[in-house]
Amino acid sequence: MTTLNKSTLSGIKPGVPTPSYDLDAVKTGIVHFGVGGFHRSHMAMTLNRLMNDGKALDWGICGVGLLEGDKKLRDIFAEQDCLYTLVLKHPDGVREPSVIGSIREYMFAPDDPEAVIEKMADPETRIVSLTITEGGYNFDRVTGEFMASTPAVAADLKDGAIPSTAFGFVTEALRRRRERGIPAFTVLSCDNIQGNGHVAKEMFTAFAKLKDAELGEWIEQNVAFPNSMVDRITPVTAPEDIAEVAELTGLNDSWPVVAEPFFQWVIEDDFPLGRPPFEDADVQLVEDVEPYELMKLRLLNASHQGLTYFGYLSGYRFAHEALADPAIANFLLAYMDKEATPTLRPVPGIDLTAYKHMLIERFSNPEVRDTLARLCAESSDRIPKWLVPVIHDQLARGGDVTLSAAIVASWARYAEGVDEQGEPINVVDPLKDELIPIALSQRENHLAFVQNKQLFGNLSENEKFTVPYLAALESLFTRGAHETVSSYTR
Numbered sequence: 001m002t003t004l005n006k007s008t009l010s011g012i013k014p015g016v017p018t019p020s021y022d023l024d025a026v027k028t029g030i031v032h033f034g035v036g037g038f039h040r041s042h043m044a045m046t047l048n049r050l051m052n053d054g055k056a057l058d059w060g061i062c063g064v065g066l067l068e069g070d071k072k073l074r075d076i077f078a079e080q081d082c083l084y085t086l087v088l089k090h091p092d093g094v095r096e097p098s099v100i101g102s103i104r105e106y107m108f109a110p111d112d113p114e115a116v117i118e119k120m121a122d123p124e125t126r127i128v129s130l131t132i133t134e135g136g137y138n139f140d141r142v143t144g145e146f147m148a149s150t151p152a153v154a155a156d157l158k159d160g161a162i163p164s165t166a167f168g169f170v171t172e173a174l175r176r177r178r179e180r181g182i183p184a185f186t187v188l189s190c191d192n193i194q195g196n197g198h199v200a201k202e203m204f205t206a207f208a209k210l211k212d213a214e215l216g217e218w219i220e221q222n223v224a225f226p227n228s229m230v231d232r233i234t235p236v237t238a239p240e241d242i243a244e245v246a247e248l249t250g251l252n253d254s255w256p257v258v259a260e261p262f263f264q265w266v267i268e269d270d271f272p273l274g275r276p277p278f279e280d281a282d283v284q285l286v287e288d289v290e291p292y293e294l295m296k297l298r299l300l301n302a303s304h305q306g307l308t309y310f311g312y313l314s315g316y317r318f319a320h321e322a323l324a325d326p327a328i329a330n331f332l333l334a335y336m337d338k339e340a341t342p343t344l345r346p347v348p349g350i351d352l353t354a355y356k357h358m359l360i361e362r363f364s365n366p367e368v369r370d371t372l373a374r375l376c377a378e379s380s381d382r383i384p385k386w387l388v389p390v391i392h393d394q395l396a397r398g399g400d401v402t403l404s405a406a407i408v409a410s411w412a413r414y415a416e417g418v419d420e421q422g423e424p425i426n427v428v429d430p431l432k433d434e435l436i437p438i439a440l441s442q443r444e445n446h447l448a449f450v451q452n453k454q455l456f457g458n459l460s461e462n463e464k465f466t467v468p469y470l471a472a473l474e475s476l477f478t479r480g481a482h483e484t485v486s487s488y489t490r
Helices: 006-011 037-041 043-052 068-080 113-121 151-157 166-180 196-211 213-222 239-249 290-313 319-323 326-343 352-363 372-376 379-386 388-396 402-414 432-443 463-478 481-487
Strands: 028-033 060-065 084-089 095-100 103-108 127-130 186-189 228-231 257-259 264-268 284-286
Touching: 028 103, 028 113, 037 043, 037 084, 037 257, 043 060, 043 095, 060 068, 060 113, 068 103, 084 239, 095 239, 103 113, 113 166, 127 166, 151 166, 151 196, 166 196, 166 213, 186 196, 196 213, 228 290, 264 290, 290 319, 290 326, 290 352, 290 372, 290 379, 290 388, 290 402, 290 481, 319 326, 319 352, 319 372, 326 352, 326 388, 326 402, 326 481, 379 388, 379 402, 388 402, 388 463, 402 432, 402 463, 402 481, 463 481
Parallel strands: 028 060, 028 127, 060 103, 084 257, 127 186, 264 284
Antiparallel strands: 084 095, 228 264
């Protein structure tokens, strides 16, 4: 079958939208680190929408890959002229494919680090954006401090080092802009971290100060780091998705992206060198992102954690299968209503009751086929950022944490690496070599898992948390996941 690229676009099946703008006329204004599925279903889609309306043609994206696994996208994008297919999967089975063209360049940084630095140092680059995952910001989970001893970071901090991390690349590009009298670009985090702009500023500034104290001070004073909240469920592309895209479009796309129809993006409007007219593509530009991000992180993201371990241990493998189980759906709603919502501030323009029920509907979309394995991954980067803050806030206000403690217990049970049928679980986590032995020891020391202060701080010393946690863990051991999750809403 013919491969998707600029020369074959005219052969796409009728009715499939393609870029209506001249791809060669798009100028790069954004350099983006981390061109995964989410970036391509969210930010790149937004820019493509604006470009189709004749706007933002000077805000094309240059994608940058840092990791060994990014070679695959480099090779695919080279063959496909950086074009790809986005398919929105509606709950009723309707498929909505379109070809996205807003990414006009892609660089695999290890191939030519100097070219990446100069791309960011170019005055035409006015935004550097990031989806480097929650763990990519390199801060200690308990202290919040930048971890200079991380091997890749430590290597980048050496004099004369060729950058290999986002910190090294961004800092060197900003150094050159400063030397050349070019104003600093804006750094826009699109990762699921509370106060992602604040976190990005603190971490990038910390790195820069260690590299060059004067430069670090300049970055702190001159670089804008707006906060943002991003939301669209984007599962991993499966082989059957690739086959379906070929059938839908008549062209072969080696790495299409699939996503749910829902889209939300809330951004703090702080872009000294300008920005695309995001508001013309249903993006909310606000002065204070925090109420929206707390809503999303504590309701959607933390609820995913409530769903995934109980669901997996109950024998389900997809999110929609688990949500079809009333016990799990009711548990999630109870968590959102009783424990998460009391920790939120008012969210302008949002009906929280409707939002929570919409989350259940989104999780239940059978067409998205979001795997529980994806939601179970990287837990040590997710639970401390999404759920533990709910627990701390509830304890501080004298609130109940029974359901939150049960979610933590379900992770502890999952982290043992063996399911209830005795089959191995492929635990995907940066700390798995540390966490699995700890989890396996909890049959004797029931508090072993939560005594990890790096992840949980002092929660293991607070009886208001440990009493419901131990009850949930004991139930998981003796009655199993499904009976345990069912018991909370009877």
